[in-house]
Amino acid sequence: MWQKLYKMSEKRPLVLVTNDDGITAPGVRSLIRMMNKIGDVVVVAPDSPQSGMGHAITVNNVLYCNPITIDEGPQIEYNCSGTPADCVKMAINEILNRKPDLCVSGINHGANSSINVIYSGTMSAAVEAGIEGVPAIGFSLLDYNYHADFKQAEDYVRDITLSALKEGIPEGVVLNVNIPKLKKAAIKGVKICRQANGYWREDFDKRKSPFGQEYYWLSGEFINQDKGEDTDVWALDNGYISVVPVQFDMTAHHMIQKLNSWEL
Amino acid sequence: MWQKLYKMSEKRPLVLVTNDDGITAPGVRSLIRMMNKIGDVVVVAPDSPQSGMGHAITVNNVLYCNPITIDEGPQIEYNCSGTPADCVKMAINEILNRKPDLCVSGINHGANSSINVIYSGTMSAAVEAGIEGVPAIGFSLLDYNYHADFKQAEDYVRDITLSALKEGIPEGVVLNVNIPKLKKAAIKGVKICRQANGYWREDFDKRKSPFGQEYYWLSGEFINQDKGEDTDVWALDNGYISVVPVQFDMTAHHMIQKLNSWEL
Numbered sequence: 001m002w003q004k005l006y007k008m009s010e011k012r013p014l015v016l017v018t019n020d021d022g023i024t025a026p027g028v029r030s031l032i033r034m035m036n037k038i039g040d041v042v043v044v045a046p047d048s049p050q051s052g053m054g055h056a057i058t059v060n061n062v063l064y065c066n067p068i069t070i071d072e073g074p075q076i077e078y079n080c081s082g083t084p085a086d087c088v089k090m091a092i093n094e095i096l097n098r099k100p101d102l103c104v105s106g107i108n109h110g111a112n113s114s115i116n117v118i119y120s121g122t123m124s125a126a127v128e129a130g131i132e133g134v135p136a137i138g139f140s141l142l143d144y145n146y147h148a149d150f151k152q153a154e155d156y157v158r159d160i161t162l163s164a165l166k167e168g169i170p171e172g173v174v175l176n177v178n179i180p181k182l183k184k185a186a187i188k189g190v191k192i193c194r195q196a197n198g199y200w201r202e203d204f205d206k207r208k209s210p211f212g213q214e215y216y217w218l219s220g221e222f223i224n225q226d227k228g229e230d231t232d233v234w235a236l237d238n239g240y241i242s243v244v245p246v247q248f249d250m251t252a253h254h255m256i257q258k259l260n261s262w263e264l
Numbered sequence: 265m266w267q268k269l270y271k272m273s274e275k276r277p278l279v280l281v282t283n284d285d286g287i288t289a290p291g292v293r294s295l296i297r298m299m300n301k302i303g304d305v306v307v308v309a310p311d312s313p314q315s316g317m318g319h320a321i322t323v324n325n326v327l328y329c330n331p332i333t334i335d336e337g338p339q340i341e342y343n344c345s346g347t348p349a350d351c352v353k354m355a356i357n358e359i360l361n362r363k364p365d366l367c368v369s370g371i372n373h374g375a376n377s378s379i380n381v382i383y384s385g386t387m388s389a390a391v392e393a394g395i396e397g398v399p400a401i402g403f404s405l406l407d408y409n410y411h412a413d414f415k416q417a418e419d420y421v422r423d424i425t426l427s428a429l430k431e432g433i434p435e436g437v438v439l440n441v442n443i444p445k446l447k448k449a450a451i452k453g454v455k456i457c458r459q460a461n462g463y464w465r466e467d468f469d470k471r472k473s474p475f476g477q478e479y480y481w482l483s484g485e486f487i488n489q490d491k492g493e494d495t496d497v498w499a500l501d502n503g504y505i506s507v508v509p510v511q512f513d514m515t516a517h518h519m520i521q522k523l524n525s526w527e528l
Contacts, residue, residue: 052322054317059482086482117514118391131382173516192528197513204357215326216326216358218323247519249461252510256456256509
């Protein structure tokens, strides 16, 4: 297998594929098929769904990571017991013999626009790649259906990936791409956006177990407080694909001067 | 208990306390004792260690959250089966009868400077509070020892908390406070900083189980690529407490113009 990988890597870009819905999810299978046309593909993805895992990493438990064959390839695949961020760490630091030219994560079954970027395993995988110096893109389709129609998005995913490979994503930035649930012909194009200012208003669903213990399901409603027409939520609501450049320097630089006026 | 809480809330600030090391960890017990002097304290913290959980939330499982008495108070406490971010959501949306005036998270047993802000459950709890419109501070002590000497940090934690209550933390920002492992007298003061540009170079420790299966421990070395004297890592290395204003708008605004030049 390693000889195959070395041989593969000579000419075409080496593309690492991961996701957060698990290695068998239709979204990542679609992404793998697309990436096979662009480069030499290695998949390191979670062996189970990891939605909402944010940037969790596994520090108090062990990790399993084994080769797996799911279809006839030609990609090489590993399924991993960890989180999406673990998968990327494992791929870059343990499995691959060189840094990939690109990491793509997804295609997520559901939106990762606005504040969801922070809860998203899909985006955390992309951010982890970015932290480790690998250009990265997270892709999400606004359709939570397991059998969503990823075909409609394929040409856009390909074009954005090729542009990223051609232009280069600058260090310190990864791309968060969200795709509306529309037929290809109905998608109006691609908009570069900022993250809309929104949050989830939680509405915990309280229940009682058969044994009398109270428990909760976390559920809620997304609230968009942002009327800007330069946001990802606006773009998606208006039939565009949104591309948000995401950074992992979380410093609020504009606040440093203000804080220096505090008596500390 | 609710009557007590209502009564408590009439005059003093309502302070939500959480952490990621679990509700019985010495770091959070120290923080609770300090906050009892400042306001009326409600604790909603994980029932088990949640280090490295990043901004994970529990979407595929149920949550338990029950009142608990650990010491003689006067704080009110709940232990929760979820992640630090879950605890904050639960507190704000289910347990508290009004929005807290402040959320403090920690004191973490170990550093959350530089890129660790993104892996940190401690900081994710603070960020979650910020997202929900609650001023928030995460505190971390650079000592991984379970019986670390949190007393040395107490005056600084109190002063930073009182300043935040007096000055007000602007919306969209939370504070990441790291404290060096030094005697109080040796701490040189407080520095407002930016997040140092660093990452973890992983070194997976590969082993074989008694049943012949290969598994890994995630371990690595922190690499600071940033020589700036305005960073949190520099401040901590030089005997200062670091305070980084952290934002959860992750948009790389400076990249939007550049991306608009791509042919998409």
